[in-house]
Amino acid sequence: MAEKYDSAVKLADGNYWVGYTEAESAFRTNAYIIESGDEVALIDAGSIVYFDSMFKQISKVVDVKKIKYFIQHHQDPDLCSSLPEWEKKIGPQKILAHTKSNILIYHYGVKSELVNVDLEGWELEMPDRKIKFIFMPYMHSPGEIMTYDTKTKVLFSGDIFGGLSFDWALYANEDYFEAMDAFMEHYMPSKEIVNANLKKIENLEISMICPQHGSIIPGDRVKEAIENMKNLDCGSYLYE
């Protein structure tokens, strides 16, 4: 049975999981927030389908008017289609994404300022912490990024390290890497691309990995998760 949560879950200082659990699906989406002083960054704003649930969830833990930034790891509808709904509630803010993603995010009809993190030094200064963006091209989108909170060492990984499971749990259970393979095999383009990009995080101090789908990988399983993905046959391999 999948776990159910009625409210946000605190993960670390200023970091919260704010996903929803009412959908009976193997393809679940997570969202997260970083609260820093009087600013909030919403990471992967979510699908329009579940906007009402997520809005309630987030409203329980922060004042939504403090949301200044929407950090979007890529442009897909499961993480971007709610952006116009957010704008109706709190007005246009700043959407932070890679140039290649923002080109497409524009087509959701958003009014917010599109900030291209690749042209802004790959960083965001928040009141009590620095947020870094890590470029992971073609995993699976050309402008794919990850978000790293330098204060809590939490890595928000977007689709990367995501998993599929009807038996969802907030924190990865003993079978999670198999659930991760089930998703990554299809959404990651090739072992060569995956391995080239993973080098960027291999030496990073990571307290946990928070993917947009599936379960959170705690710090003591991060190395194993990276090794697992390095060895995964994926993408183009499937059609050889």
Next chain:
Amino acid sequence: MNPYEEMLKAIIRREFALLGRNQTREILKSIGIELDEKGNIVNSDGIDGRKVDEVLEAFKKHVGFVGLLVVKLPVRRIAIQNNVPVPSSVM
């Protein structure tokens, strides 16, 4: 281990992750396959391509398109690696 048993083990590992351990056990039990506490197949005699097909069909009713898509892949990989006929439902 014969390659079809290896395929079945791959299916079980994947279904443990997708559906959870309890439901996977129940579905397998309904078609005569028992697992021990660690998830190993108790009676592996007679596991062949037809049995793999039967197992995939049983899971198909529960996991739908997404589940079947992700289960088929490791099965197909094992079949290719071992150069054995791929069960029809994996084609």
